[in-house]
Amino acid sequence: MSHPPTSSRRRGPLRAAVLALVLLASVFVPLHPASAAALVTVCEVRPAAPWHERTVRVPKPVADHLVRDTLSYLGPCAAYGERARLGRGELVAYAQAEGPVPTAIGVIFRRGTLDGLPYHPPTAGLWCHDRDGDGTVDPHAECAGGYENALHLSPAFKRKVDTPFTYVLVNWNPHGHIPEGVWDTPHFDVHFYLNANAERLAIRPGPCPVLTHCDDYRLAKILPPARYIPPGYEDVDAVEPAMGNHLIDPSSPEFHGSPFTHTFLFGVYNGAITFYEPMVNLTYYEGLRDGTIAGRCFPIKQPAAWQRGGWYPTSYCLRYRANRGELVTSLENFVYRKAT
Structure with missing residues (x-):
């Protein structure tokens, strides 16, 4: 409390x-x-x-x-979803709406979440594959996913608001991940999923990139038609078990000599857009918390068409509520889209 x-x-x-x-x-x-x-x-x-x-x-x-x-x-009172302990704090899924119109869908890092984060082993060991067949699993080279928490949104919110988003998957990556020299620093992957958690969990570990079962890897490589993919996003084989395929924007500053602070990815699986993902460096969150970085929102590139109708965000926001000691990562500025 x-x-x-x-x-x-x-x-x-x-x-x-x-x-x-x-x-x-x-x-x-x-x-x-x-x-x-x-x-x-x-x-x-x-x-x-x-x-x-x-x-x-x-x-x-x-x-x-x-x-x-x-x-x-600020904003209407939140409908809170599932929560989980992390570090010395807590993660909480939340959503805000004015009537049937969403104003924010996000996750709260309660006070202390950034303190006492796990660093060793580098992952929770949930998604591993004995790639070299030696009968053991190397936690550094044969496991993926970091430390994950899947948090469903409030059922009351989902009943009231016509949006495809269902839950938030927060992955803490204490040593980052590929590509080296770009995203290999401690950071959080905050996935906002549009499909069922059961479908995500069915993406198995195996020998294909990145430690994905080859049958599931082939499904992850089935991209939606181009009109559903925001401009500039590319498939670079960034498939992971229990996640899907990550489409990357190569125009992001960290690919052009700037240090990685935060970026935005889209996920796909079996021909569908499956998640929206702000990826945020730990040092950026720490800067928000200590006041050296001001909270703000950033635009999300929009596709030409949408596979499912409903409310979709046009920006993602990173803020610190000093009066509550909370970091907030959210999707905001929703627009209603028709399926086309």
């Missing part, structure tokens, strides 16, 4: 009382129609009841107070 930041407790009841009066005034004082458009949606979380969340619409100065001095956060 969350607790108010120490700084909020020190301010005492006077600050809380003033904030409550400001919030009350914002609700009951009539607003000019022009000013009503400037209202900001906030999920209000009061220090006295951090387990209780309610969506309010308030003027921007009030919203600024709430997200600075309480545990409140």
